[in-house]
Amino acid sequence: MDTILFKNNPPDRAVTFDEYLADGGFQTLRKALAGMSPNDVQQAVIDSGLRGRGGAGFPTGRKWSFVPRDLPGPRYLICNSDEMEPGTYKDRVLLEHNPHLLVEGMALTSFALGVERAFIFIRRGYEQAALNLRSAIDFAHKAGFLGSDICGSGFSLELDVHLSAGRYICGEETALMNALEGIRANPRVKPPFPAVKGLWGQPTVVNNVETLANIPAIVAHGPAWFKALAATPEGSGTKLFCVSGHVRNPICLELPIGIPLGEIIDTHCGGMRPGSSFKACIPGGASTPYFTKEHWAVAMDFDPVAKAGSRLGTGGVVVFDQTTCMVAATLNLVRFFARESCGWCTPCREGLPFVQHILERIEAGHGEASDIDILREHVHMLNYAFCALAPGAMGPVEGMLRLFEDEVREHITGGKCPLGN
Amino acid sequence: MIPTQLRQELEQRVAKAITPREAAVDVMKGLQRHYGWLTDEAVADAALLLGLSPLQVEELATFYEMIYRRPVGRVVVHVCDSISCWAMGGETLLRHLEQRLGIAAGATTADNAVTLLPCCCLGNCGNGPALMIGDRLFGPVSPEQAAAIIAGHRESR
Numbered sequence: 093m094d095t096i097l098f099k100n101n102p103p104d105r106a107v108t109f110d111e112y113l114a115d116g117g118f119q120t121l122r123k124a125l126a127g128m129s130p131n132d133v134q135q136a137v138i139d140s141g142l143r144g145r146g147g148a149g150f151p152t153g154r155k156w157s158f159v160p161r162d163l164p165g166p167r168y169l170i171c172n173s174d175e176m177e178p179g180t181y182k183d184r185v186l187l188e189h190n191p192h193l194l195v196e197g198m199a200l201t202s203f204a205l206g207v208e209r210a211f212i213f214i215r216r217g218y219e220q221a222a223l224n225l226r227s228a229i230d231f232a233h234k235a236g237f238l239g240s241d242i243c244g245s246g247f248s249l250e251l252d253v254h255l256s257a258g259r260y261i262c263g264e265e266t267a268l269m270n271a272l273e274g275i276r277a278n279p280r281v282k283p284p285f286p287a288v289k290g291l292w293g294q295p296t297v298v299n300n301v302e303t304l305a306n307i308p309a310i311v312a313h314g315p316a317w318f319k320a321l322a323a324t325p326e327g328s329g330t331k332l333f334c335v336s337g338h339v340r341n342p343i344c345l346e347l348p349i350g351i352p353l354g355e356i357i358d359t360h361c362g363g364m365r366p367g368s369s370f371k372a373c374i375p376g377g378a379s380t381p382y383f384t385k386e387h388w389a390v391a392m393d394f395d396p397v398a399k400a401g402s403r404l405g406t407g408g409v410v411v412f413d414q415t416t417c418m419v420a421a422t423l424n425l426v427r428f429f430a431r432e433s434c435g436w437c438t439p440c441r442e443g444l445p446f447v448q449h450i451l452e453r454i455e456a457g458h459g460e461a462s463d464i465d466i467l468r469e470h471v472h473m474l475n476y477a478f479c480a481l482a483p484g485a486m487g488p489v490e491g492m493l494r495l496f497e498d499e500v501r502e503h504i505t506g507g508k509c510p511l512g513n
Numbered sequence: 514m515i516p517t518q519l520r521q522e523l524e525q526r527v528a529k530a531i532t533p534r535e536a537a538v539d540v541m542k543g544l545q546r547h548y549g550w551l552t553d554e555a556v557a558d559a560a561l562l563l564g565l566s567p568l569q570v571e572e573l574a575t576f577y578e579m580i581y582r583r584p585v586g587r588v589v590v591h592v593c594d595s596i597s598c599w600a601m602g603g604e605t606l607l608r609h610l611e612q613r614l615g616i617a618a619g620a621t622t623a624d625n626a627v628t629l630l631p632c633c634c635l636g637n638c639g640n641g642p643a644l645m646i647g648d649r650l651f652g653p654v655s656p657e658q659a660a661a662i663i664a665g666h667r668e669s670r
Contacts, residue, residue, distance in 0.1 A: 178595035178634035216579045217591075217635050219648035257538050258578035260633060274534030274563070276572050292531065336597035336638035343639055378596055378634075408638065410597050424599045428633060434576075 094321055096309040096330055097302065098346040101189040106224050109231035112192040118237050120312040121199050125245035128311075133204035137307065139315035141328035146172055146263075146300030147377065147405045149394040158287035159205055159295045167295040169202050169210040170272070171304055174256060174263035176215050177377035178428055180408035182332035183301040185344040187214075187221035190305075191228035195251065197304035199237060200311055202249045205297055209250050213268055216258035226253055260432035264479050265298040267434065278436040279479040302332055323350035327393045331404075335361050337411035338368045350396070354388035357411060368413035372495070376405025378425050379484030381491030382418070402491065417511040418496040419503055422488045423451040429485030437478035443470060444485055451489075454500060457508035464500060468493060515558055519547055523562050533564045537573050541580050550581040578632065586621040586628040588666045591645040592659075594631040597638035601653065606642045607631055609656035610663070626667050 100107055100115055112118075124133055138153030159167060171194065175183040187194065194212070202210050214222050229251050232238045240248040254272055256262055262271045266280035269291045290296025306329060310318045319328045327350035334344040340362035347356065353375065357363065364370055372382045375392065381402040383390065390400045397404040412421060430444035447470050453459050471490045474482040492500065502510045523536075523543050530536040540562050544555040551559075551574050559574075560567045574580045581589075592607050607618055610629055614622055621628040635650060637643035643652030644659060646666055654662065 175636055176634055179597050179638050180634075181636040181638050184636045215636070216577075217645055217648075217650065220650075254538070255542075256577075257542065257580050258633070259576060271538075272535065273532065274537035274573070276576050334639060336641060337600045342641075374596070410600065410638070412600060416600065421596065421600070424594075424596050428595050432633060 094330075095346045096321070097186055097193065097305050097332060098189070106188060107190045107192060109192060109228065109235070112190070113235075116312075117192055118196055118232070118235070120308045121196050121203075121237060122243050124200055124203060124311055125243050125247055130204045130206060133200055133311055136311055136315055137204070140310045140318040141315070142303065142306055142310060142318070143328070143394055144300055145302035145306075145331070145407070147177065147379075147403075149404060152299060152303055155287065155299070156201075156205060156297055158285065159297060160288060161206070163295060165294055166209065167205060167207055168291045168297075169198060169205060169207040170265075170268065170291065170296060170298045171198060171210070171212040171301055172263060172265065172268060172298050173212055173214045173218070173221070173301045174268060175218070175301075175406075176258075176260040176263055176432075177379065177406050177408060178425070179336055179374055179410040180334060180377045180406040181336075182334040182344050182407060184218050184221050185334070186301055186305060186332065187218065188224055191221075191225040192232070193305040193308065194225065194301055195228050195232045195238070197307040198251060199232075199242070199249055200307045201297070201299065201304055203247055207297075208248050209252070211252045211254055211272060211291075213254045213256060213262070213272060215262070216256050219255075222253055222255050229253070259434070260428075261434040261479075261481060264481065267479070268298065269296065278434050321348055322393070323348035323352075324391050324393060324396075326350070326395065327391075331392065331407050333360075333392070333407045333409055335409045335411065337373070337409075338365050338413040338416075339363065339411050340365045342411075350391040350393040352389050353383060353392055353409075356392065356409060361411075364411070364413060368415075370411065371414050371416055372412045372418065374408070374410040374488065375402050377408040378410075378428060379403070379480075379487045380405040381487045382495055384495055401494070403487070415511065417455070417509055417513050418492050418499055419451060419455045419509070420511075420513050422492045423448065423455055425488045426451055426485055429481060433481060437482075439474050439477040440479075440482035440485075443474050443477070444482060446470070447474075447486070447489065454503045455509055455513065457503060457506070459500075459504040461501075461504055463504065464493065464497070515544065515547055519543060520562075527562055533562075534569075537563055537565075537570070538577070538580075541570070541574055541577075545580060549587070550583065550585050584621070584625075586625050588626060588646060588663065589628045589630060590663055591630050591632040591635070592618075593633070593635045593637070593641070593643045593645075595634035595638075597634070598641035598643055598652075601641035603642040606644075606654065606656050606659055610659060613656075613660045614663075627663060 640652035
């Protein structure tokens, strides 16, 4: 099985710059600058079928194509490394182990987009990742792969690292731009979309770490090769899955996108921990509706997961065993989102604490039959929030009501948590 | 008053930003490292450095989890309370630390040594339950291991 992102990772340390070079690192950039046009690079990414790895799965090449080519003034590329979706740690592992891949990916992307200054927005707490990345940027600078007139091509690029101070909403791309500008990080109204009017009002592309780290391999080996990495004919490339919870071996792995859920858990994570049996999981980070045993064979790619009622999201798989109360799990998730609401719009600011209150009441055994309808109503109503945070927060609530309604009702009729919480 | 060296460092950071306020988070962090938390004096310093009003700095300071607008202990312990750590016993861990330190989550010990804060996902989900002290991530930690780690930090500061 071919891999891209974790191909050369030593188990316990970062890939050095020399090791990266020895394995052909920055040769793709050199080749592209010497013999390809920006449009060629963009076309390769469009043809590759690469979809954004940050959670939404938007086709990357298409996103790039929205940037107007003829506007005067600078344009920007932002690498979104504000990885704060609970259950997600893939970008940290990637940055800690091979930051050079991101540097080369951002250089190629900047070349394709005509960007001369790009930013990497890293969440708080990822100090080691930021350290490794800064060192990778220094090495690339000294070797002439960043800075002015890269490889004698006339193309110039500076990369800036911005280390945030912690707030989930900063991962929303328009809030992220406000955060970078030093403005309170509430989301902006869309349209205009960032590709047209983004950072400091200039055309801006925001891509996830994993997305950008895939670019060198796509440009080097071509779209057909990249597509063939997937487990299904419809898919493209590999995917980082970061697994946590009640499995024997909770790790972050690079696997063909479209691999069945059950195979990730059983074959690659050693199955459930001793004494545990699988009850449910979150397939793609805290905002995605649950999967149960009936979803064991679902191909973990954007469309099949959506068809099965959830979202691939970030690929953060959180596994729960038979001892887990799904009301309590959902309450934990909603509490996170209620606390992380930026307070900008009323449905989110007021709605999420209310949903949290209802779930607390049910879990404590004081729920009423009508609470289920109230929750259903809010799953619908919070779609009218300003950004995707509140609808995301209701993902697990929707999943709980659809898959575990009996368990919720047991709390209400029995007057206590049936799992003894 | 902040030391001249720190002032110059922060001025340099502001000078290389595209607009001064782009450096706001770095400036607040630098001042917080100096004062221990973002004091009123630090807010005024930041405002001067960034060309903002103190209120504009306040608007940013109160937004971020890692900017402390109230005094904290010498060691700040962030215990993850998000879903993966929750599944692996995060609640038990936090309760145990509350008991051991004799304070509620959110509070500081009487000798100003340790502040205990529940926090959002640390991105250490495969190693839950996890906690963070300063820039260092720990996990998985049992309640006893966590208490020992905190005790070690307490002694070394």
